[in-house]
Amino acid sequence: MAQTRIGQDPAASPATSRGGLVKDGPSSPANTADAPLAEPRLRAHDRIALIGSRFGLIITWALMIVAFGVLLPGVFLSGSNLGYLLSSQATVLIVAIAVTIPMAAGEFDLSSSGVVVITVVTMGYLNVIQRWPLMPTVLVALAIGLVVGCVNAFFVVRIGISSLIVTLAMTSVLIGFALGLNNLTVTGISVDLVDAARSTVGGIQLVFFYALGVVVVAWYFFQHTPIGRSLYFTGAGREVARLSGVRVDAIRAGSLIVSSLLGAVAAVLLTGVLGSADPNVGTSYALAPFAAAMLGSTSFTPGRFNILGTAVATYFLATGITGLQLLGLAGWVTQVFYGMALILGVALSTFAARRNGRTNRA
Amino acid sequence: MNSTNQEPLLRAEHLTKSYGARPVLKEAYLNIVSGEIHALLGENGSGKSTLIKLLAGQIAPDGGYTADNAPCVTVSGRSEGLPIDPKTAERLKLGFVHQDLGLVLSSTVMETLGLGRYRTQWGRISWRAQRSYTEETLRRYGLGLSPDAVVGRLSAVERAMLSIIRGIESISGEERGVLVLDEPTAYLPADAVHQLFEVLRRIKATGSSVVFVTHRLDEVKDVCDRATILRSGEVVATMDVASATTDDLITAILGTELTNLYPSEHTTVTEPVLRATNLSGAETRDVSFVASRGEILGLTGLVGDGFEEIIGLCFGASRGEGKVEVKGTEVEQKWLRPRRAMSMGMAYIPADRATSSGLMAASAAENLTMATMRRYWRSGRMAYSEEHKDAIEAMRRVGLRPLAPDLPLSSFSGGNQQKLILAKWLLTRPHVLFLHEPTNGVDVGAKKTLFDLINRAARDGCSVVIASSEYEDLAHLCHRVIVIKNGAVSGELTGDQLTTDAITHRCLASTATPATS
Numbered sequence: 014m015a016q017t018r019i020g021q022d023p024a025a026s027p028a029t030s031r032g033g034l035v036k037d038g039p040s041s042p043a044n045t046a047d048a049p050l051a052e053p054r055l056r057a058h059d060r061i062a063l064i065g066s067r068f069g070l071i072i073t074w075a076l077m078i079v080a081f082g083v084l085l086p087g088v089f090l091s092g093s094n095l096g097y098l099l100s101s102q103a104t105v106l107i108v109a110i111a112v113t114i115p116m117a118a119g120e121f122d123l124s125s126s127g128v129v130v131i132t133v134v135t136m137g138y139l140n141v142i143q144r145w146p147l148m149p150t151v152l153v154a155l156a157i158g159l160v161v162g163c164v165n166a167f168f169v170v171r172i173g174i175s176s177l178i179v180t181l182a183m184t185s186v187l188i189g190f191a192l193g194l195n196n197l198t199v200t201g202i203s204v205d206l207v208d209a210a211r212s213t214v215g216g217i218q219l220v221f222f223y224a225l226g227v228v229v230v231a232w233y234f235f236q237h238t239p240i241g242r243s244l245y246f247t248g249a250g251r252e253v254a255r256l257s258g259v260r261v262d263a264i265r266a267g268s269l270i271v272s273s274l275l276g277a278v279a280a281v282l283l284t285g286v287l288g289s290a291d292p293n294v295g296t297s298y299a300l301a302p303f304a305a306a307m308l309g310s311t312s313f314t315p316g317r318f319n320i321l322g323t324a325v326a327t328y329f330l331a332t333g334i335t336g337l338q339l340l341g342l343a344g345w346v347t348q349v350f351y352g353m354a355l356i357l358g359v360a361l362s363t364f365a366a367r368r369n370g371r372t373n374r375a
Numbered sequence: 376m377n378s379t380n381q382e383p384l385l386r387a388e389h390l391t392k393s394y395g396a397r398p399v400l401k402e403a404y405l406n407i408v409s410g411e412i413h414a415l416l417g418e419n420g421s422g423k424s425t426l427i428k429l430l431a432g433q434i435a436p437d438g439g440y441t442a443d444n445a446p447c448v449t450v451s452g453r454s455e456g457l458p459i460d461p462k463t464a465e466r467l468k469l470g471f472v473h474q475d476l477g478l479v480l481s482s483t484v485m486e487t488l489g490l491g492r493y494r495t496q497w498g499r500i501s502w503r504a505q506r507s508y509t510e511e512t513l514r515r516y517g518l519g520l521s522p523d524a525v526v527g528r529l530s531a532v533e534r535a536m537l538s539i540i541r542g543i544e545s546i547s548g549e550e551r552g553v554l555v556l557d558e559p560t561a562y563l564p565a566d567a568v569h570q571l572f573e574v575l576r577r578i579k580a581t582g583s584s585v586v587f588v589t590h591r592l593d594e595v596k597d598v599c600d601r602a603t604i605l606r607s608g609e610v611v612a613t614m615d616v617a618s619a620t621t622d623d624l625i626t627a628i629l630g631t632e633l634t635n636l637y638p639s640e641h642t643t644v645t646e647p648v649l650r651a652t653n654l655s656g657a658e659t660r661d662v663s664f665v666a667s668r669g670e671i672l673g674l675t676g677l678v679g680d681g682f683e684e685i686i687g688l689c690f691g692a693s694r695g696e697g698k699v700e701v702k703g704t705e706v707e708q709k710w711l712r713p714r715r716a717m718s719m720g721m722a723y724i725p726a727d728r729a730t731s732s733g734l735m736a737a738s739a740a741e742n743l744t745m746a747t748m749r750r751y752w753r754s755g756r757m758a759y760s761e762e763h764k765d766a767i768e769a770m771r772r773v774g775l776r777p778l779a780p781d782l783p784l785s786s787f788s789g790g791n792q793q794k795l796i797l798a799k800w801l802l803t804r805p806h807v808l809f810l811h812e813p814t815n816g817v818d819v820g821a822k823k824t825l826f827d828l829i830n831r832a833a834r835d836g837c838s839v840v841i842a843s844s845e846y847e848d849l850a851h852l853c854h855r856v857i858v859i860k861n862g863a864v865s866g867e868l869t870g871d872q873l874t875t876d877a878i879t880h881r882c883l884a885s886t887a888t889p890a891t892s
Contacts, residue, residue: 237756239748246745250734256692256723257745257799258714316736 070312070322074329081336088339096216102331103224104283109302109309109327110224110231110320111275115268116306117235117318119248120169120176122272126298127187128161132280134191137199137290140206147203151281158277161187162270170266180269184299191292200289210285220282227275232320244268245317300351305330307358316362330354384409384451384584385469385553389444390429391437392422399425400608402444405586407553412575412585414595414616416628417605418790418818423588424474426605427557431471432458450553465545468552468583472542472559474816476534480527484520485509488541516540517570531727532678535563539571546583554578555586558816560594564678564844565879572598590818592621593847606630625819637851638830648838649689649701649721649807654708656684656695659862663697666807666838671829673849673856674842676882682859683726686809686842690716690723702806717746720806724796726815732796733784740766740780743799765802773798774824790821797828808832810841814848826852846878858882 065072081089088094108125115122132154139145139153161183168179210220235241246254247264255261279298284290308329309322330351337346385407392400400422407413417423428434429446435458436446446457450467459467478487488509509522518536526534539559546552560568575585575598587599595602595616602619604612604627612627649666658681666672676682688695691711699706701719716723725731734742743766744751751758766780773794775787784792793813800808813829814822829852833839843849849856850873858866858881866881 239752239757242741242748242757246734246737246741249736250730252731253734254745256690256713256725256731258717259745260714 066311066315067313070308070325070329074325074332077329077332077336081332081339085336085339089336092216094335094339096213096218098328098331098335099221100213100218100286102327103218103220104279104286105297105301105305105331106224106324106327107227107279107282108276108298109305109323110227111272111279112302113306113309113318113320113323114231114244114275115176115265115272116310117244117248118265118268119251120265120269122165122180122269123177123303124161124165124180124183124187125272125276125302126295127184127191128158128273128276129280129283129298130292130295131161131187131191131194132157132277133284133290133294134194134292136281136284137202138195140203141199141201141290142195147205150203151206154281155274155277158274158280159270161277162273165273166266166269169269170262176269188295195290196292198289198291198293202284202288202290206281206285207288208285210282211288218286220286223282227278228320228324235320240264248318300355301327301330304351304355304358307362308354309358311358311361311364326358383407383449384551385586386449387426387430387447387457389436389440389446390426390457391440391446392425392429392434393437398608400429403605403608403610405430405603405610406613407584407586408601409551409584410579410582411600412579412587412598414599414602415586415588415605416592416595416602416624418628418820421605421628422608423605424557425608427471427473427555427586427588429457430469430555431473432460432464434458451551468546468548468550470542470546470552470554472539472554472556474557476538478526478534478538480525482526483522484513484524484526484529484537485522487526487537488512488544512540512544516574530679532563532567535559536567536571539574543574543578546578551582551584553584553586555588557588558590559587560589560591565846566677566883568594590816590822592624592819595624596621604628628818629820637848638827649699649840650705651685651689652698652700654685654688654695654697654699656681656688656693658684659688659695659859661697662859662862662864664857664864666840668836668838669833670855671833671839671841671853673853674840674859675844675846675849675856675878676859676865678844680860681862682844683811683842685859686723686811686840687725689807689840690721690809692723692725717803720804721809722746722800722803722805722807723809724800724811724813726812728789728792728796728815733792735785736783738781738783739770739775739787739795742784742795743769743780743802746799747802769798769802770795773828788818788821790817790824793817794821794824794828797825801828801832805837808837808839810839810843812843812845813841814843814845846882847875850875850878 078090108129112122112125135157136150136154140147140150165176165179165183168174169176210218210223212219214222235244243254243259243261243264246257246259247261251261254264276298283294287294305326306318306323307326309324309326310316310318312322312325313319314322333354334347334350337350338344383406385405387405390400390403390405392398403422403426405413405415405426415423415426425434429436430448440446447454448457448459448467448469449455450469453467455463455467459469464471485505489505506522513520513522516536518533518540520529520533520537526537529537539556542554542556546554559571563571572594575587578585587595589595599616602614602616602624603610604614604624606628611630614623614627616624646668647665648668651665652663654662658679662681662685664672674682674685684693687693688697688708689699691699691708691713695708697708699708699711699716701721704719706715706719713723729735734745737745740762744762748757748762751762763780767778770778770780775791775794775798784795787795793815797813808829810829813825817825826848829839829841841849841853853873855867855869856873856878857864858868858878860882868877868881
């Protein structure tokens with residue numbers, strides 16, 4: 014009986030042989046052909062572990078908010094503080110989304126802080142010192158992002174240098190140019206831009222809603238388009254993706270270009286939020302976005318860079334820092350906190366990736 | 376030949392291991408007598424690799440044992456509890472060649488062979504002595520490599536040979552040792568396998584023994600004296616190979632009889648689908664051939680002679696020259712990319728699953744629809760439920776277990792991974808299907824399913840081109856086999872000429888020193 018089935022239908026053969034392996038008896042057909050999703054069944058504590066790893070970040074975040082709310086009654090959970098928290102991190106959020114995109118494709122874009130600095134300084138220089146109108150200034154600013162992205166992409170994809178090296182060097186180049194252009198803080202940025210960024214709706218600055226828009230669009234691309242799938246395939250196994258018809262070089266180049274462009278967008282908004290062009294803004298954008306992206310990759314879809322994770326992690330980190338500062342810890346805590354969060358984020362994401370099955374060797 | 380009555384050289388007992396709640400090894404044991412080549416057989420997932428890893432001390436056995444059933448390994452009368460550390464393994468003269476070869480890609484051949492046993496002079500490494508030792512060793516095994524060659528630049532075959540040599544060297548010396556080889560022949564061509572077997576026989580003659588994990592039963596019949604068979608984590612039999620037939624072995628491995636491994640042939644019509652003209656690449660020059668509708672065409676030769684390269688050239692996976700034509704659409708090879716090849720109706724499954732054909736971390740469904748994902752992109756969204764449904768359907772069609780499209784590919788056995796990858800490409804409904812060593816590291820049961828699937832695809836009108844050095848599989852499966860030698864077509868076998876011996880003969884004929892070239 015079993016033999017004839019093997020002979021006839023290839024689909025049935027492993028099932029039958031497996032059934033024969035498990036038990037040689039009349040009960041074997043029962044656990045073969047038509048019990049599709051019976052295995053693998055998760056046991057209770059496995060399921061808890063899975064939920065824990067998916068939503069651990071959100072749960073920890075909630076606990077943290079409650080803890081600060083109790084420790085700082087009437088301060089931490091006040092409307093003004095929450096509004097400040099959401100608004101002040103909006104540009105960091107955009108940059109975090111920006112760096113998540115190339116990271117999903119297996120490339121690092123460390124130049125985001127450099128892009129922010131050069132764009133901010135250029136905005137101040139053109140709009141204030143050279144008295145350019147706002148629109149051309151913004152266009153030039155965005156063009157800078159585009160050009161930087163293209164240069165990064167050229168060296169990484171075309172020449173084949175590690176993105177880590179190219180973008181790290183690029184940061185130095187950009188910050189150097191920025192300081193050469195103007196190393197002083199310039200105030201008096203166009204009121205239109207300031208209004209566009211700083212007007213509030215329900216106590217929250219508009220810039221937060223722009224960031225939210227970026228999150229939604231990026232999430233849509235990641236989750237619901239073949240481009241998002243291709244990004245993931247490229248990052249998880251470039252050769253496999255290439256041989257399956259994914260345009261891996263275009264994906265890698267595109268991700269680096271979009272990343273720099275979004276960095277420039279964040280910088281334009283930042284200039285509006287601050288109302289000035291400060292060449293020293295870069296430090297906030299050097300580490301925080303990567304810490305958020307890494308930490309974010311441990312949740313929702315553990316082991317994969319994902320937009321929702323990055324967004325939640327950005328605010329998770331900001332909540333921690335704001336809370337600690339309100340508790341009276343001085344400014345140094347920011348640096349320590351982000352540094353530690355990055356290491357922890359990488360450690361956890363390595364762990365998550367390992368749990369979720371090995372990644373392919375490059 | 377077999378000397379079962381004598382005291383075993385190696386005895387491993389009470390090997391029990393579970394991953395979570397899933398037992399993979401239950402009270403398994405291994406007895407190896409002096410001077411034998413001992414096969415360790417079993418389907419994928421039967422516990423072979425776990426047993427080897429326990430022996431090597433890479434993983435620890437389950438706890439909760441008593442003094443009576445403590446897991447231990449005894450070599451030459453010296454007993455050690457498991458897990459053992461690498462130093463102890465060295466002292467017991469236990470050598471291992473693992474499936475992943477365990478090589479450091481950035482190191483040189485000399486460093487690889489010297490690892491852990493450098494020749495020193497007054498406390499510092501004597502590089503001169505090291506070099507002459509390396510050169511002498513390479514010569515002894517007929518491997519024409521420079522001691523300074525970087526491991527990462529070597530071919531898969533050379534790497535495998537290097538790792539095996541290191542394993543053999545680690546047990547050489549006065550005392551008798553045991554060398555454990557985990558599927559050493561998976562990446563080796565026929566001539567290198569022969570060479571390896573010669574070496575194994577030499578080891579055996581010195582009184583040392585070899586444990587040999589393999590899927591290839593003809594190799595077992597060829598060199599092994601005894602075989603231990605694992606099924607679902609338990610040792611089901613230890614048999615004398617000489618007195619067992621291949622069918623006996625298969626029955627023991629599967630626990631059921633397997634009728635006719637190879638599907639029956641079917642006739643083809645001569646309607647050319649694929650036409651390759653003057654293909655040249657790194658190892659080939661001016662290769663031309665035609666493949667017809669419904670035909671299974673084999674490309675073979677000795678590894679290094681270029682037959683493996685041709686299908687990659689046809690698919691645009693690597694760059695070369697020449698022309699490729701599918702169903703009337705002709706493209707210059709140098710402009711051909713995988714994407715273009717796919718749109719022309721080609722599908723290509725490379726040999727190395729882990730790096731080239733499957734994404735281990737991605738789910739089964741994502742792997743399945745990787746080449747066809749645009750189908751699920753409608754009105755601005757990915758149609759997930761439909762993708763899920765199609766994935767289950769495709770998995771059912773190729774008999775995949777477990778039928779869980781959300782599990783990562785890495786949680787499937789090697790045979791099931793290969794079936795899944797084949798299913799992925801069959802979803803593209805190819806006119807031409809290229810396969811490179813499709814049964815690498817695949818157990819007998821899965822192999823039969825793969826052959827049936829390949830045959831069915833051909834019957835449905837697909838033209839299948841298989842590049843492989845498994846001469847026996849080619850002889851049974853193919854309608855026609857083209858032999859490549861020194862990068863050019865050297866002959867073609869069809870009909871009654873198409874036998875394992877004939878292919879082997881054609882491949883080896885008039886090749887002076889195949890291994891060293």
